[in-house]
Amino acid sequence: MKDLLRRYPLPVIVLAQLFGTSLWFSINGVWLSLSAELGLTETDLGRLTLAVQAGFIAGTLTIAVTGLADRFGASRIFALSSLLGAMVNGGFIFAAGQPPLDFILRFATGLCLAGIYPLGMKLVIAWIPRYAGAALAWLVGMLTLGTALPHLMRGATLGMPWQWPLMAASVLALAGGLLVFLLGDGPHLPKGNGRLPLSQGLAALRMPRFRAAAGGYFGHMWELYAFWTLVPLLIGRELQRLGQEDALVPWLAFAVIGSGAAGCVGGGRLSRTLGSQWVARWALTLSGLVCLLYPWLNGLPPMFLIGLLLVWGIAVVADSPQFSALAAATAPKESVGSSLAVMNAVGFGLTLPAIWLTSGLWGQYGVWVVLLLVPGPVLGLWSLARMSRGSHLT
Template structure:
């Protein structure tokens, strides 16, 4: 009964499960102020805890590509198991937060589990809704964005409770997400393959000039995105202090700046139906790059104005992500879609590590000026996408 009901609206179930599962990703960032006061941690420690999750995600995606899990086993089973284990590892941080290096180990294992949630969520979307993939993935990444912002909201609505409560709330949401996907099952449009998928199969897409161009744009997007999300509570704290407002506003405003990216994803998906995924990806990357360039030069502006600019940045910085995924899915070998997307994700997330490390370590010395370190991402991403335009011209013999 439940399965039949969920299969009537598979996209809704998948994106809701994605929202719940990805709340594990930035769960530490949401409680950062309370955690840092209690344990005496610095902005650099925040960076290390965040990039450890990224490292776990990278190892996980590579493991999926090498083992062939993404193409040999049911995506719904992998998603559900990953959600369960991720919830346990995230809850384990509560016990290990004051015991390095076990705190880093718990975050690494949480990232490892996220590799079975985000990429497999993309495959589930393709399996259930093969038409209008750009729009469907827009909803999926929009929920990833809300999931990333959710820990800030959990902290914002529990100001008088210990930091452990919102952290455990993220684990509870992940369990719900895993249960939803387990009930839904796999879609009919991407059946499992009996062939053993090797890493070279996942890398096969990189041999295509079209896939290379799209992947290059995605890599530039990754350099900027997760470092921006890591910096968000620090940038918000700066403006709240300048306004002399209540500190309780910090997690709520951080949630808002990240969560508005949902509208960027959904709006970009709507535009992609009319103007194409490539058009949306290029414009979103250009807008976020422009804001990235001008932001440190206008830090003297009114805090309210900078908060609005941060919200615009939050919309643009993620709006291109589902369109890159849609473009990559169409360019990847059909029989190895899961492995190809896993490899692309692994490389992209590897680039988030130096971006997060640089910006979090330089924050104490340079403040908002560290946002300039994010600029190479949009610049190089747009340069790579220009190759895609050039290839289209060559194929049409119009250049």
């Protein structure tokens, strides 16, 4: 079994990533049923989404400061995180609508995801170092599908208890952890070294080119997760205008968020010939333009705006694997995992105010809250321009 998995490491890792990251937005996919049954509001949705983000930030900061991702085997950390994540996600079923316990369990889910997403990137680089941008594109594409998957599961289980999609996400996470555990660590990076200094994970921050790549990622992250949080609300608005029922929301939300997987894979293919910087710059430019124009077009036909959301969904995440590839290329080889965790920690930290502002102000300003996301692409493009003025990376 192990030999078979090791013949196809990239499909194994990306499938495990898809399964593990289905925990991320597991409650967002069942939100309509949760809000109807328990009387929860959009503010509660923002609070629980922020809990996951905060947990992920705490986890990645711990990995970065301790160098954990480079002190121990990435596959073992990934597998353990998947097991624990499945357990706490399942526990939310008994805590829904019971603050602060529901917040604590979602925070714990985010902690576990910190052992899945950055470690998945390290595993890709350890197994397939050549064409890292294209390989990481598949990984982030699976993260995107994993984020969208709860919406699909909810659409497929309409009329069934909302607990079922949550349990399905936990089962998938267990399967993903088992796949990576059997695969093991790749041969192209140094093995885990428990004697690495605790500060090793922060070494990349002293490198200007790493900081430039990370700066582009930070701008991208300000926009990305807030947009994903708003997608069901934006879809719901257009369906209301069409006179349609909310039953279509999870299907269309899956389509908009999941379309980002095609953007990641397509961008990865382009990066092999045009370079990661080129792909990141143009994807960020397109998503920033849609972000800027969308609220001004809010009176146009609903089907046009749903189509525009699909374009936004493709562009908004297509640059993410390219920023990761640029950062990995400039990080110290012995601490790639911890360096990426540093970048993830700061990037996801920026998602907190973006999600809090947009979800909190939605009830008052509606579609106009997306203008609060525009500074993200602007910052990202400025940082990429700084990189272009220095050494060119591909």
